[in-house]
Amino acid sequence: MSDLHLLQRSPGQILQHLREKVPLIQCLQTPVSMDITANVLLAVGSSPAMVCAAEETAEFMKKADAAAVNMGSLTPARVVEVEAAMKFARDLRKPWVLDPVACGSTTFRTNNCVRALDYKPTVIRGNASEILALSMACTKSEERKSFGRGADATDTTDEALPAAIALARRQECVVAISGSVDRITDGKIVVEVHNGDALMTKITGVGCSLSALVASCVASEPSCVLEATCAAFVLLGVSAEVCHARNPGVLRVKMIENLYEMEAPYLDRNSKMKV
Amino acid sequence: MSDLHLLQRSPGQILQHLREKVPLIQCLQTPVSMDITANVLLAVGSSPAMVCAAEETAEFMKKADAAAVNMGSLTPARVVEVEAAMKFARDLRKPWVLDPVACGSTTFRTNNCVRALDYKPTVIRGNASEILALSMACTKSEERKSFGRGADATDTTDEALPAAIALARRQECVVAISGSVDRITDGKIVVEVHNGDALMTKITGVGCSLSALVASCVASEPSCVLEATCAAFVLLGVSAEVCHARNPGVLRVKMIENLYEMEAPYLDRNSKMKV
Amino acid sequence: MSDLHLLQRSPGQILQHLREKVPLIQCLQTPVSMDITANVLLAVGSSPAMVCAAEETAEFMKKADAAAVNMGSLTPARVVEVEAAMKFARDLRKPWVLDPVACGSTTFRTNNCVRALDYKPTVIRGNASEILALSMACTKSEERKSFGRGADATDTTDEALPAAIALARRQECVVAISGSVDRITDGKIVVEVHNGDALMTKITGVGCSLSALVASCVASEPSCVLEATCAAFVLLGVSAEVCHARNPGVLRVKMIENLYEMEAPYLDRNSKMKV
Numbered sequence: 001m002s003d004l005h006l007l008q009r010s011p012g013q014i015l016q017h018l019r020e021k022v023p024l025i026q027c028l029q030t031p032v033s034m035d036i037t038a039n040v041l042l043a044v045g046s047s048p049a050m051v052c053a054a055e056e057t058a059e060f061m062k063k064a065d066a067a068a069v070n071m072g073s074l075t076p077a078r079v080v081e082v083e084a085a086m087k088f089a090r091d092l093r094k095p096w097v098l099d100p101v102a103c104g105s106t107t108f109r110t111n112n113c114v115r116a117l118d119y120k121p122t123v124i125r126g127n128a129s130e131i132l133a134l135s136m137a138c139t140k141s142e143e144r145k146s147f148g149r150g151a152d153a154t155d156t157t158d159e160a161l162p163a164a165i166a167l168a169r170r171q172e173c174v175v176a177i178s179g180s181v182d183r184i185t186d187g188k189i190v191v192e193v194h195n196g197d198a199l200m201t202k203i204t205g206v207g208c209s210l211s212a213l214v215a216s217c218v219a220s221e222p223s224c225v226l227e228a229t230c231a232a233f234v235l236l237g238v239s240a241e242v243c244h245a246r247n248p249g250v251l252r253v254k255m256i257e258n259l260y261e262m263e264a265p266y267l268d269r270n271s272k273m274k275v
Numbered sequence: 276m277s278d279l280h281l282l283q284r285s286p287g288q289i290l291q292h293l294r295e296k297v298p299l300i301q302c303l304q305t306p307v308s309m310d311i312t313a314n315v316l317l318a319v320g321s322s323p324a325m326v327c328a329a330e331e332t333a334e335f336m337k338k339a340d341a342a343a344v345n346m347g348s349l350t351p352a353r354v355v356e357v358e359a360a361m362k363f364a365r366d367l368r369k370p371w372v373l374d375p376v377a378c379g380s381t382t383f384r385t386n387n388c389v390r391a392l393d394y395k396p397t398v399i400r401g402n403a404s405e406i407l408a409l410s411m412a413c414t415k416s417e418e419r420k421s422f423g424r425g426a427d428a429t430d431t432t433d434e435a436l437p438a439a440i441a442l443a444r445r446q447e448c449v450v451a452i453s454g455s456v457d458r459i460t461d462g463k464i465v466v467e468v469h470n471g472d473a474l475m476t477k478i479t480g481v482g483c484s485l486s487a488l489v490a491s492c493v494a495s496e497p498s499c500v501l502e503a504t505c506a507a508f509v510l511l512g513v514s515a516e517v518c519h520a521r522n523p524g525v526l527r528v529k530m531i532e533n534l535y536e537m538e539a540p541y542l543d544r545n546s547k548m549k550v
Numbered sequence: 551m552s553d554l555h556l557l558q559r560s561p562g563q564i565l566q567h568l569r570e571k572v573p574l575i576q577c578l579q580t581p582v583s584m585d586i587t588a589n590v591l592l593a594v595g596s597s598p599a600m601v602c603a604a605e606e607t608a609e610f611m612k613k614a615d616a617a618a619v620n621m622g623s624l625t626p627a628r629v630v631e632v633e634a635a636m637k638f639a640r641d642l643r644k645p646w647v648l649d650p651v652a653c654g655s656t657t658f659r660t661n662n663c664v665r666a667l668d669y670k671p672t673v674i675r676g677n678a679s680e681i682l683a684l685s686m687a688c689t690k691s692e693e694r695k696s697f698g699r700g701a702d703a704t705d706t707t708d709e710a711l712p713a714a715i716a717l718a719r720r721q722e723c724v725v726a727i728s729g730s731v732d733r734i735t736d737g738k739i740v741v742e743v744h745n746g747d748a749l750m751t752k753i754t755g756v757g758c759s760l761s762a763l764v765a766s767c768v769a770s771e772p773s774c775v776l777e778a779t780c781a782a783f784v785l786l787g788v789s790a791e792v793c794h795a796r797n798p799g800v801l802r803v804k805m806i807e808n809l810y811e812m813e814a815p816y817l818d819r820n821s822k823m824k825v
Contacts, residue, residue: 033585075602106601107609109606246807248807249803249806
């Protein structure tokens with residue numbers, strides 16, 4: 001962990017800034033993860049708003065501190081909403097996070113995720129299969145045609161790392177891969193996060209919530225996007241692992257309890273980052 | 276609390292009527308609060324139905340005892356559904372509750388909330404910023420242009436009370452403002468409810484659930500709309516406060532437990548209303 | 551319980567196969583029950599995917615092991631999605647489960663449920679009122695015109711059994727009726743399941759989750775559809791009843807815990823089936 005000094009803010013510092021600022025996050029979220037996402041954001045101290053209509057996005061985005069755009073359960077009507085949110089986030093220079101849910105599993109999904117890159121996401125967060133699929137699709141690589149199984153990864157974050165670095169460089173953004181070891185990169189530095197609990201994959205919407213949590217952290221520390229992204233991973237990971245939960249039923253309840261009660265020094269003491 | 280005799284039914288009496296009647300409530304609800312709303316209604320003893328299509332509302336509303344119409348995550352497709360529900364509720368003389376979510380935060384939202392008033396809601400329940408915005412918008416007051424932050428209030432119920440009274444008089448309905456002290460008025464009497472727990476604002480969908488609970492109580496006691504509205508606030512407030520919860524994770528689970536187990540005499544003993 | 555030998559697989563055997571296979575289930579689910587459905591499927595060991603757009607169903611269904619199609623909160627846009635899912639499930643010979651939510655409560659709902667039968671569901675799971683309404687609607691019986699109250703049954707599974715048997719024979723499928731005693735039939739054999747807890751009806755989305763759990767079990771044991779359907783009922787029923795819960799708040803959390811921790815021998819020891 002010798003190069004941690006490259007990171008200019010600790011997770012605890014970012015958590016503190018988040019709680020002072022109470023950032024307003026416009027969430028374009030799939031219905032399946034709206035409830036957990038909103039509860040995660042409220043517990044940590046930010047303010048979620050499930051505003052989605054293209055008719056009001058231009059006006060609402062002005063008040064928002066960041067946006068979280070999730071491609072889950074995508075429909076043609078949803079594409080219109082999502083495009084408006086991405087456009088205004090970019091035009092108003094608001095940080096925004098792309099969650100390319102199930103990218104690679106159908107052409108419709110992959111094409112819409114690739115098109116989202118035109119709007120310059122600040123952070124892209126996905127699992128290994130989604131990041132691999134997105135990176136290869138936007139270079140029109142023909143090596144592989146199928147990735148993942150729905151929202152579940154079938155690749156490791158280690159396998160997806162070169163694709164993540166390439167994507168981060170091309171897009172000039174931060175790319176974050178969730179997995180048993182999380183890997184986050186801005187194309188230059190790679191940070192590993194070793195916090196978390198394997199049971200998190202057995203609760204629906206945890207990845208979606210994490211993306212919205214990344215948006216909350218980046219909104220609180222917009223000049224340190226890499227650090228803020230890492231902070232979100234550490235925050236959710238520590239909140240989960242200190243439960244020592246034996247099953248997902250209790251983990252869901254306790255993870256939210258811990259997010260609410262988390263103190264900055266405790267977070268920094270339990271953070272397991274490696275640069 | 277000297278004028279409590281003005282209220283013709285106690286919360287406990289209304290709870291008892293609700294459990295005897297098992298009112299069927301048609302809920303037009305934003306996806307983010309559907310789960311908690313349905314669980315709150317089932318726990319207390321009413322029967323929620325998430326029927327929304329304009330194609331079936333006319334027929335379904337005949338069977339329903341009341342409707343709860345929520346303006347959250349409003350989209351053009353949703354506007355069509357909501358308008359049908361409001362129209363048939365009015366035409367069939369079913370009590371219905373308007374929840375003007377995030378009214379004041381965008382023009383699209385405010386305009387649709389103002390238009391909803393044409394359908395004569397029986398009760399309007401919102402937070403202080405939403406009620407202020409709605410009341411001023413329908414008098415075309417130009418004093419203020421921006422209200423609230425998404426679904427969160429930035430005003431107190433005390434500040435919003437004159438607007439609530441004016442709105443109740445103009446609309447001939449009950450207006451209820453949620454806050455650390457809730458204030459409910461029919462334009463003549465003002466009732467304060469001092470039950471509840473500040474942590475309720477850290478769980479998504481509690482306000483939305485409360486509106487549907489108001490619809491359940493009014494459906495059970497349609498000739499005492501003011502009392503029934505107060506009963507819903509007391510019921511949810513007592514269910515939350517007796518948890519003595521330290522965080523929103525446990526509060527969400529226990530509040531629903533308490534709603535299910537609540538007994539009428541206990542409710543009346545713990546009710547903190549002031550007229 | 552003398553004719554149990556007619557069933558070729560025990561619930562425990564099917565649970566074991568499910569966990570080895572991790573079936574991918576495409577869920578067309580009403581938003582109100584998406585969260586609990588996905589969590590139930592993840593807990594038991596299958597992989598839910600909330601893929602709904604007609605634009606990607608043809609491609610996604612090829613990867614899926616089964617589909618669960620729920621008619622709740624049906625809208626015209628949803629009808630298009632649901633029809634695509636049913637068409638491709640049939641054409642690709644994937645097992646799929648129809649949940650005719652609130653069939654009988656409006657003409658729009660009933661007509662769409664009847665039309666779904668053209669796509670040859672492998673299993674139909676509903677409550678007594680829904681099964682009665684569906685069976686009578688597709689024979690154009692004019693005896694009764696109104697059924698159920700929204701998603702709640704007003705008939706018993708005993709009363710609905712002849713309709714279920716007739717429906718199973720006409721459709722050559724399995725029909726399963728949820729109730730205090732569950733009854734499952736392929737038109738020849740009738741299996742009763744006596745597991746479960748009356749409190750399950752006080753949690754929203756339990757029936758919807760059960761339908762998706764049926765899809766998971768059938769995907770794991772496609773040659774034993776009757777047994778797989780019964781296994782899903784036993785699995786959810788045992789997971790609920792061993793909680794000895796006093797209220798729905800705690801039952802929801804603990805039922806998911808038990809699904810995750812359930813062991814095959816324990817399941818078979820606690821199974822209460824009668825042929």
